[in-house]
Amino acid sequence: xxxKFTADGLRLDQAVARFAEVSRTKxxxxxxxxxxxxxxxxxxxxxxxxxxxxxxxxxxxxxPPQVMPEPLGLEVLYEDEDLxxxxxxxxxxxxxxxxxxxGTLVGALLAYFGHGPLEAPRPELTRPGIVxxxxxxxxxxxxxxxxxAAQRHLSAAFKNRFxxxxxxxxxxxxxxxxxxxxxxxxxxxxxxxxxVGGVNPRYAETDFAVLAxxxxxxxxxxxxxxxxxxxxxxxLKHLGAPILSDELYGKRHPSLSRQALxxxxxxxxxxxxxxxxxxxxxxxxxxxRAWEALGGLWPSEIRLA
Numbered sequence: 009x010x011x012k013f014t015a016d017g018l019r020l021d022q023a024v025a026r027f028a029e030v031s032r033t034k035x036x037x038x039x040x041x042x043x044x045x046x047x048x049x050x051x052x053x054x055x056x057x058x059x060x061x062x063x064x065x066x067x068x069x070x071x072p073p074q075v076m077p078e079p080l081g082l083e084v085l086y087e088d089e090d091l092x093x094x095x096x097x098x099x100x101x102x103x104x105x106x107x108x109x110x111g112t113l114v115g116a117l118l119a120y121f122g123h124g125p126l127e128a129p130r131p132e133l134t135r136p137g138i139v140x141x142x143x144x145x146x147x148x149x150x151x152x153x154x155x156x157a158a159q160r161h162l163s164a165a166f167k168n169r170f171x172x173x174x175x176x177x178x179x180x181x182x183x184x185x186x187x188x189x190x191x192x193x194x195x196x197x198x199x200x201x202x203x204v205g206g207v208n209p210r211y212a213e214t215d216f217a218v219l220a221x222x223x224x225x226x227x228x229x230x231x232x233x234x235x236x237x238x239x240x241x242x243x244l245k246h247l248g249a250p251i252l253s254d255e256l257y258g259k260r261h262p263s264l265s266r267q268a269l270x271x272x273x274x275x276x277x278x279x280x281x282x283x284x285x286x287x288x289x290x291x292x293x294x295x296x297r298a299w300e301a302l303g304g305l306w307p308s309e310i311r312l313a
Contacts, residue, residue: 075109093149222303
């Protein structure tokens with residue numbers, strides 16, 4: 009839509025930025041691109057000083073939103089022609105979210121594979137190869153498909169519960185060792201949280217075992233049989249032992265700056281051969297130090313970074 013205005017004494021780029029409510033950089037780009045005329049004549053000089061003339065701005069079409077490749081560095085646990093398994097660090101989104109399209113695993117993979125930007129009318133729906141996800145502050149093993157056939161087979165494996173997942177968590181409190189079946193739905197008043205019961209609850213099942221303990225804390229193994237949002241975090245809160253430093257379902261603890269949850273082991277059928285593959289993501293150093301600071305010892309069979 010064209011914009012028409014008059015101004016006196018302002019530089020052309022200042023006036024366009026003010027009246028079009030855009031940045032000076034974008035205003036200069038429009039001017040130099042020939043999209044701005046003054047008194048009926050195209051002016052391509054951003055510093056042109058206005059003297060009360062009529063300015064007409066023909067807004068150029070906006071380029072489509074894009075998800076950009078970002079060379080963030082990845083720890084690759086395994087890769088072949090069909091899939092790649094990565095040890096995702098804490099703090100990295102799996103894929104773009106509303107208002108957050110940078111610093112994601114998707115962007116890091118685009119750079120890793122030498123791929124250009126992806127056009128993304130809705131970046132949060134741009135999830136090439138993504139068949140499951142980990143929360144931003146959860147570290148650990150995540151598999152990504154490299155072609156459509158692999159994505160189809162892996163998605164079916166997750167849906168049909170042919171994928172074995174083993175997580176390690178440090179908890180505040182010691183949960184019961186049990187298989188917990190407790191449906192999870194959206195929290196009735198806090199929409200960013202999930203809740204046992206909640207709104208439109210769905211079946212959720214997790215096995216819990218205590219591997220080690222210190223006074224008031226535990227090192228817990230969690231094996232989810234379903235993949236509900238925040239499932240392990242919500243189930244541990246329900247058992248009275250929220251994850252250490254999980255600010256959403258518990259509280260921050262000085263020993264760790266993020267929730268103490270790590271996707272330690274992933275076992276799944278290969279999408280081409282059907283043979284089961286097992287991947288282990290060593291426990292990262294921040295969780296290792298946190299458990300040791302609480303007085304805990306790591307079981308010898310747990311692999312540490």
